[in-house]
Amino acid sequence: MPNDKVTFGFWVYLMSDCVLFAGLFATYAVLQGATFGAPSVQDFVSLPFVLVETLLLLTSSFMAGLALLAARHHKKVLALGALALTLLLGLTFLGMELHEFGRLIAEGSGPSTSASLSAFFVLVGTHGLHVALGSLWMLVIMLHVALRGLSEGTLRKLACFGLFWHFLDIIWIFIFTFVYLFGALAL
Amino acid sequence: MKTLRTYSIGFGISLLLTLGAFGLLQEHLNNQHTFPPHSAMVPILVALALAQLLVQLIFFLHLGDEDKPRWNLTLFAFALIIVAILVGGTLWIMHTLAHSQMQEQPDVRVEENIFPQPPDE
Structure with a gap:
């Protein structure tokens, strides 16, 4: 169903979400130097930690694609398994991000410390919020698949969810590059 | 063209691009910002990110397949x-x-004589 109206509507939402993130990226780019003497990304970034986060989310995105593929071939158990793996990887990513946030706040580098950190928390946190809501959505879809089977409606929900999950991975690639890698480069 | 092969190719290339960006930056930091040269790092990292955007759009989001x-x-x-x-x-x-x-801001305290010098003797 490539020309499905529902999928197109969802694509419209994704593109508007893209503009939301563009605003947050622009804010971060402008404010990242306004550290007010507090530590900034280049002081606390741990590259291996962020690499693991990135690989987790990338694999999760791949698994979401496999789940949709399995569902299209009416392999219900396989689709549910791939979705469970997607969820597990997504939640691990979220756990790591919350761990990083918790550590920063405990060290006194919370979002209210400097404009740079405010922009950092809002950008990364908004992405994290998307991942959290996506995880919840995934859980609901898994229940639908388990209870109602792979109807046309569930397949469409799964296709929209797949788009959303891949989109979040793309946003993360840019956070990985422009926030963490550029931070380590000490721009 | 939504097959296991497309997803696997996309995943493989994305993995290479991510590890490539990470490896290059690590190499750059290990060599005290000399190699790869500092001025080249920003274009390289941006190019790798944009390449990955393109790869994921084509192989994961199937843009252009409609x-x-x-x-x-x-x-x-x-x-x-x-x-x-x-x-x-x-x-x-x-x-x-x-x-x-960018121009130097005048020091308001000196201009307005807010903190006068202690009087001599």
Whole structure:
């Protein structure tokens, strides 16, 4: 169903979400130097930690694609398994991000410390919020698949969810590059 | 063209691009910012990110696979223009502002004699 109206509507939402993130990226780019003497990304970034986060989310995105593929071939158990793996990887990513946030706040580098950190928390946190809501959505879809089977409606929900999950991975690639890698480069 | 093969190729290339960006930066930091040269790092990292964007759009989001009135692609191009105006415009304006405020600010306390010198004897 490539020309499905529902999928197109969802694509419209994704593109508007893209503009939301563009605003947050622009804010971060402008404010990242306004550290007010507090530590900034280049002081606390741990590259291996962020690499693991990135690989987790990338694999999760791949698994979401496999789940949709399995569902299209009416392999219900396989689709549910791939979705469970997607969820597990997504939640691990979220756990790591919350761990990083918790550590920063405990060290006194919370979002209210400097404009740079405010922009950092809002950008990364908004992405994290998307991942959290996506995880919840995934859980609901898994229940639908388990209870109602792979109807046309569930397949469409799964296709929209797949788009959303891949989109979040793309946003993360840019956070990985422009926030963490550029931070380590000490721009 | 939504097959296991497409997803696997996309996953493989994305993995290589991510590890490549990470490896190059690590190499750069290990060599005290000398190799790869510092000036080359920003274009390299941006190019790798954009390459991965393209790979994931094609292999994961299947952009461009739809039939003729390609509304998804059209909307994507429109969003891209908005993003370019928003981010490019913000950076341009804020950079110009910072640049025009570069001259030394006079010290208000000295000008207004707010903290007068202690009187002599």
